[in-house]
Amino acid sequence: MADFTNGWLGILIALIVAISIIGCGVLLLAQSKIKVKVGADGKPLPVETTGHVWDGDLQENNNPLPGWWMKLFYGTIIFSIAYMLLYGGFGSYKGMLGWSQDDEYKAELKAGDAQYGPLFQKYMAMDIPTVAKDAQAHEIGERLFLNTCAQCHGSDAQGVKGYPNLTDKDWLYGGDPQTILATLHDGRQGLMPPMADAIGNADDVLNVANYVLSLSNSPHDGAKAVLGKAKFTACAACHGEDGKGMQAMGAPNLADKVWLYGGNIDSIVEGINKGRKNLMPAYKGVIDEDKLHLLAAYVWSLSNTPSSNPQSTAKP
């Protein structure tokens, strides 16, 4: 039960309901007869008006209602009692049918699972690369992706600043099917601490940044890069001596031209000074296991089919 109610509230509601129903019945009975004037012959006089007049001559006759209409009123009382016996509503009484919105919802979910379950089970039984070849699975995966993932990674899955591109071969944590599935399951928390203190003064930071750019042959100042090489040891703990990163801890490869926050001197200096923090949420329990399987297959297929374009494989 809800926290803010207790037993007496149910009794109060039951009381109000009972009084309302009985009151309606009493009112109907009391109002079902009227006194009418009779003429000299003992027969009722013709219908009188209510005395209301509109537009000078429009009067309201006080005609009786048809009898069946009256019976409908009694019908509503019978209906309300039957309804409460069957479905509850009389205080905290749950009703003979034991019906509830919650059960109805669960039953509909179950019916949905029964209808679509076999389809998902078929794909669950296949390994991810096999699922990725299936055109229907691809379409389901694409819809799941557009609903859930495209907000950050983009409708074309190519990411934007801070959100990785999923269509290339460059992976922060690894691009094999199982790793993608693990990423979807548990999410990822990428953290690069601010490194300025460990590296030294502002010049040292600039030198290291130039060295980082030199690893991928991006435009840089060669002289500063040479000076920065010695200070790179502070970075090597995560990014490796050669700067090629370490997927086990999600440290990016600095020696390629794929940049999450931009491959220019400013953004790298900013990264060293302030650090970087990234979060991919966990979807375990949010999205069903069988759907995550399809999603993993879709994401894997983006970088593992002959064509890198997600649409070309979506054609039926």
Added chain:
Amino acid sequence: MKKSPDSNAEQPEIEQALFETQKKIYPRSISGFYTNLRWFMVWFTQILFYGTAWLSWNDRQAVLFDLAARKFYIFGLVFWPQDFIYLAVLLIISALLLFLVTAVAGRVFCGYACPQSVYTEMFMWIERVIEGDRSARIKLDGIALSAHKITLKAAKHFAWIALALWTGFTFVGYFTPIHTLIQETLNVSLGPWQLFWILFYGLATYGNAGWMREQVCKYMCPYARFQSAMFDKDTLTVTYDAERGEPRGHRGKKADYKTQGLGACVDCNICVQVCPTGIDIREGLQYECIGCALCVDACDQVMDKMAYPKGLIRYTTEHALAQKLDKNGIFQRMVRPRILIYSSILLLIIFIAGISLSLKSPLKFDVIRDRGLPRTTENGSIDNVYRLQIMNTEENPHRYIIEVAGIPGIAIISDSDFEMPAATTKFIPARIRVPAGVAKKGSTKIIFTVRDLDNNKVSVSEKAAFLIPR
């Protein structure tokens, strides 16, 4: 409840039920022009109703309202939820038609085409075939329960229920394919909601046409109550020519009634007996009158027998009676502002709706820009990603191509042509690239156009914003 001043305080009072018991009406059968017209309308509307559901069109039911899939099929047209405006237009057209018809000829819709009248007429026919005409039915209801009475009553209700169930079945057949529905009915494997609606619609038909009848018109139908707003003194209504008919009275066939000081009405009461709402038209226009003109047929028969001219009760107008207008005069007065305004609005709306329907694009699409920041590529050009929601509302597959314009050098980088299966909706991600330095920073308007590759005339354009980082 009573507010009238107690002027008759000295009069005695009695207690009376406030609620009137329904007085059963036993309409007498009749024949004649208007009766035939009514039967023609029964056949016309019911062949339409019972028959249309069985028609096929392009391997599907011709008229099907698929609520689950939210698609309404009407012959060659497919209506999606986006086309809901056409339902509103249809209702407006129906309402205006009703106004126009009422202004011209009163409640002829009630008398000839309203389902309540039509089904009541069909149910009354069954009643008449089984129990006999008016006098036989009154007699049957008067006698004590006997095997004969039970047989007749049971037969009548059985026939009524059969017809009502068939009506309910046909009704549901417009919402779930009727060929499947009949299979399911024969196999006793109907879904709970199909069964519910067949029974519910059947019960409503049985109750309204068998039991409630004129009560629906008198107490439930709002149209009966606002008809007067469309009436004027040139509206054709079923009218008793009191000047010619009164004073009414019995007379011999040969007698010259005028010398007896009588009018043409022989007071045979047949006009009252045939009336499906049980009123006496000689009391003047009443809200119960559904304009069916059965009393006209009845009176004309009597006038024929008496060798009097027909038309003591006829469709005529208040002005025609007062000013003794002939048919031509009535017709000339038909052309009046009310009629002209109703018809011109009606024609205008039908015209606009027709044009709009004929121009209705089978292709619909919307553009949503991805909420992410624009991407800058290595050579400085800018990428924006959009999600295009494309709808192919037609029942055959189409190939489409996406074009984009609005900035020099703008191009679509992702696949621009794609195929859509029949009657589907699809999201297509589209990556749009603009070369470095050709457009101002900030937001620039661009135009997406989706074109049918097989039919160049079908194309839809939508505006979108292209963002270039500052």
